[in-house]
Structure formats: structure tokens, C-alpha cells
Amino acid sequence: MSDSSSLNALIQGLRRLPGVGVKSASRMAFHLLQHDREGAQILAQALAQAASHVRHCERCHTFTENAVCDTCLDATRDAGKLCVVETPADQSALERTGAYKGFYFVLMGRLSPLDGIGPKDIGLQKLFDRAGDGAVQEVILATNFTAEGEATAHVIGETLKARGLRVTRLARGVPVGSELEYVDLGTIAHALVDRR
Amino acid sequence: MSDSSSLNALIQGLRRLPGVGVKSASRMAFHLLQHDREGAQILAQALAQAASHVRHCERCHTFTENAVCDTCLDATRDAGKLCVVETPADQSALERTGAYKGFYFVLMGRLSPLDGIGPKDIGLQKLFDRAGDGAVQEVILATNFTAEGEATAHVIGETLKARGLRVTRLARGVPVGSELEYVDLGTIAHALVDRR
Numbered sequence: 001m002s003d004s005s006s007l008n009a010l011i012q013g014l015r016r017l018p019g020v021g022v023k024s025a026s027r028m029a030f031h032l033l034q035h036d037r038e039g040a041q042i043l044a045q046a047l048a049q050a051a052s053h054v055r056h057c058e059r060c061h062t063f064t065e066n067a068v069c070d071t072c073l074d075a076t077r078d079a080g081k082l083c084v085v086e087t088p089a090d091q092s093a094l095e096r097t098g099a100y101k102g103f104y105f106v107l108m109g110r111l112s113p114l115d116g117i118g119p120k121d122i123g124l125q126k127l128f129d130r131a132g133d134g135a136v137q138e139v140i141l142a143t144n145f146t147a148e149g150e151a152t153a154h155v156i157g158e159t160l161k162a163r164g165l166r167v168t169r170l171a172r173g174v175p176v177g178s179e180l181e182y183v184d185l186g187t188i189a190h191a192l193v194d195r196r
Numbered sequence: 197m198s199d200s201s202s203l204n205a206l207i208q209g210l211r212r213l214p215g216v217g218v219k220s221a222s223r224m225a226f227h228l229l230q231h232d233r234e235g236a237q238i239l240a241q242a243l244a245q246a247a248s249h250v251r252h253c254e255r256c257h258t259f260t261e262n263a264v265c266d267t268c269l270d271a272t273r274d275a276g277k278l279c280v281v282e283t284p285a286d287q288s289a290l291e292r293t294g295a296y297k298g299f300y301f302v303l304m305g306r307l308s309p310l311d312g313i314g315p316k317d318i319g320l321q322k323l324f325d326r327a328g329d330g331a332v333q334e335v336i337l338a339t340n341f342t343a344e345g346e347a348t349a350h351v352i353g354e355t356l357k358a359r360g361l362r363v364t365r366l367a368r369g370v371p372v373g374s375e376l377e378y379v380d381l382g383t384i385a386h387a388l389v390d391r392r
Contacts (some may be wrong), residue, residue: 004261006246015234017210019220024317026285032243033250034304039212040247046209047208047240050202050225051233063200063229075315089222108230134207 007033059130061123062088062106072105078102080137084127084156086110086144094142102140105130110143111152124156133161138166145172199316203229206249255326257319258284258302267300276333280323280352282306282340290338298336301326306339307348320352327356334362 003158007029014025032040056062057069071077071091081102085091091104107122119125131139139160142148157167171188174183203225203320210221228236246312252258253265260266267273267287277298281287287300303318315321327335339345353363368386 004246004250004259004265006242006261007251007259009242010246013239014213014237016228016232016239017224019223024215027215028213028248030259030283030285030304032212033246035245036212039209040243043209043212044240044243044247046202046206047228047236047243050200050229051204051205051236051240054200054229063203063226065200069200081264085228089226108226 036073056108057106060104060106061108061126062091062104076101077100079135081140082131082138083140083142084153085142086149086152090142090144100140102128103136107143107152110146110148111155122152124159127156128159129164132163136165138168141167141169144153145170201370252304253302256300256302257304257322258287258300272297274333277336278327278332278334281335281338281347282348283344286338286340289324296336299332303339303348306344307351308344314361315351320355323352324355324359327361328359332361334364337363337365341366 010029010032011022011025014020015022017025020028031051032043045169054063055065057064058067059072060069062069062071078101081100082105083094083100083102084105084107085094085103086107086109088106091106094100094104107124109117109122111117111119111122111175116185130136139156141153141157143153144154153169155170157169160167171194172187173194174180174187174191180188206225206228207218207221210216211218213221216383217228237336249261250259251261251369253258253260253268256265258265261333265372268294274297277296278301279287279290279296279298280301280303281290282303282305284302287302290296290300292387301323303320303323305313305318307313307315307318326332335352336355337347337349349365353365367390369390370376370383370387376384
């Protein structure tokens with residue numbers, strides 16, 4: 001592509017980003033070098049800083065720069081409830097509802113044998129230890145409602161139930177604001193079974 | 197999203213990349229921190245290195261780390277021919293054909309008044325100086341066949357013709373391997389007019 005080894009190294013570096021192929025990487029590299037060198041320097045610093053400073057919270061496994069994250073240090077939360085989510089983005093969605101005031105455990109993934117992601121990769125032992133600390137009374141499974149998320153919830157639920165904990169799952173049902181005619185049949189069937 | 201300021205800074209940094217919004221940036225940041233910290237460090241170094249070392253070739257304006265790029269230093273090339281392209285990627289496509297052995301001038305863009313890109317931004321004065329060095333006899337306009345690329349070629353062509361240089365444009369016509377039935381009418385019309 002070019003006789004500039006720095007440029008080629010940059011294109012190869014950008015390809016490490018998920019969903020970025022050689023064409024996108026070239027476009028990104030040209031854009032940064034031609035129009036936004038300041039942005040390139042800012043991104044370089046942010047990457048180095050994050051890669052060396054961000055670690056996992058000892059209690060909930062989410063990304064943080066301290067030993068324990070701010071959420072886990074929040075003494076106003078209900079220590080009897082622990083909500084299990086796949087990613088920090090899922091946790092953020094739950095927080096924004098304002099409807100939950102307990103603690104979290106962030107798996108940072110989901111069980112996915114086909115991708116080689118097993119119980120160790122999502123810290124299940126750490127979750128079981130956390131849930132068995134004596135204070136937690138209810139574990140709310142809020143993994144995604146995909147095949148892998150459901151399987152992950154099932155594995156966690158069975159193990160925790162065997163240890164005598166109360167395990168619940170987010171309700172399946174008709175989304176707020178939707179018309180029945182346009183809701184998929186699996187969702188309506190679940191909403192019927194779980195009617196209250 | 198998170199109490200980690202490094203993570204938030206990384207997400208903001210990734211948003212400087214073209215075509216990357218806050219959702220993609222979060223996904224990229226989580227991927228790098230969770231699965232590829234080595235990639236994050238490599239990308240950080242590549243960005244810093246490229247942003248500080250890559251500059252423009254004094255003769256052809258392309259990206260290089262030296263004063264003059266390898267292509268411009270190649271004494272085996274035909275000094276009488278100068279090919280004007282929009283980007284290093286276009287130059288690379290022409291090089292891979294093996295059908296051209298002259299020199300290049302890389303505009304690093306195209307005239308686009310709506311985006312505020314005028315003659316100064318694509319170094320037209322530098323091109324006119326380069327084309328008027330006495331050795332160049334023919335300037336081949338190889339900007340893209342888009343509205344903006346055509347306008348850019350027109351502006352350059354008119355100026356260089358007025359200075360007595362021979363100016364040519366890449367041929368428009370039917371692509372190799374295509375069936376007439378499926379070629380757009382504008383292309384067929386051009387191929388008819390330019391028949392040989």
C-alpha cells in the first residue's frame with residue numbers, strides 16, 4: 001500500500017479492532033493522518049492508559065481502575081440482591097431504569113462452547129463465591145434473552161438453587177408500547193404463560 | 197457507562213475514528229480490554245508513531261516518513277509522465293496493474309466545495325509547480341469518476357492545458373469481463389463516443 005512502515009503498522013494495528021477489515025483500517029488511518037492527528041495522539045494515549053490501568057472489580061468483575069468499583073462500594077444499595085448481567089453496557093441499561101437498587105455481578109461474556117468460552121472465562125466460580133457470601137438472598141439473572149444468554153442463566157440458576165439461594169429471571173413478555181399484532185409469537189406465548 | 201475514567205476516555209478516543217459511534221466504540225473498547233490488551237498496546241504505539249513520523253512527500257504529496265517517498269526516488273521511472281490520483285489507495289491500484297511506469301501526484305482528497313475542501317486543501321499549487329518542472333510532458337488525470345472527481349480533473353486539466361502541457365484522462369468504457377446487457381447506459385454511451 002505504501003512505503004511508509006509507520007502507516008502500514010497503523011493499518012495493521014487498526015485491524016485489531018473488532019469489525020474492522022483492511023479497507024476500513026486504511027480509511028481510518030488516512031482520515032487520522034490527513035485530518036485529525038490530534039485525535040490519533042488522543043486515542044493513542046487513551047489506549048495505553050486504559051490497557052495498563054483498567055482492571056476487574058474484585059467483587060463484581062466489571063471494569064474499574066480501583067480494587068473495588070464505585071457501585072460495589074455504594075453502601076446505600078440492598079446487599080440482599082445480586083443481579084447477574086453479561087456486560088457493563090447491560091448493567092448501565094438496568095441502572096438507567098432506576099428500578100433496581102441492589103448489587104451486580106458482570107460476567108464479561110456468556111457461556112459459548114462453540115467460541116471456546118467456558119465457565120472459567122466468565123468467572124462463574126467468582127460469582128458463586130460472591131453469591132454465597134451470606135448477605136445475598138436473591139440472585140436476579142439478567143443475561144440476554146438469546147440462546148447463549150438463556151443457557152448461561154440456566155447453568156448459573158441450577159447451581160445457585162442447589163446452594164439454597166432464591167434465583168429469579170427477568171420477566172419475558174410484551175414490550176412496553178407494542179401492539180400485539182406485531183409482537184412475535186414466542187413472546188406472546190411467554191407472556192401468556194407468565195400472566196399475572 | 198462506567199466509573200472508570202480510562203474506559204470512558206478510550207470510548208471517546210475511539211469515536212474519533214470515522215464511522216464509529218458510541219455503541220461501536222464501546223464494543224471495541226470492551227473487546228480490547230477483555231480479549232486483546234496486547235492489541236490495544238500495539239495500536240497505541242502505531243498511532244503515536246504514525247502521527248509523529250508520517251509526513252507528506254515533497255514531490256508527490258503522498259504519505260511517507262522521508263522527505264521524498266520511494267516512488268519519487270525511483271530513477272527507472274519515466275519522468276515525462278505524471279499521474280494525478282486522489283488517494284494512496286488509488287495510486288496502489290494503478291501500481292498493481294503494472295501498466296504505468298511514470299510518477300504520481302497524490303491530491304489526498306478532491307475538490308468538494310460543499311465540504312469546504314478547496315484548491316489549497318488538495319495542494320493544487322504544489323501540483324502545478326510539480327507539473328511545470330520542465331521534465332513532465334504528459335499529465336494523466338486519474339481522479340475518481342464521481343461528480344467531485346470529475347470536477348477536480350476538469351479544474352486541473354484546464355489550468356495545465358493553459359500552460360501548454362499535454363493532459364489526458366483515464367478512458368471511460370465497458371469494464372473487462374462485463375456483459376453489455378448489465379452495464380449502465382451512461383458507461384455504454386461513453387464507450388460509444390470514445391470507440392477506437
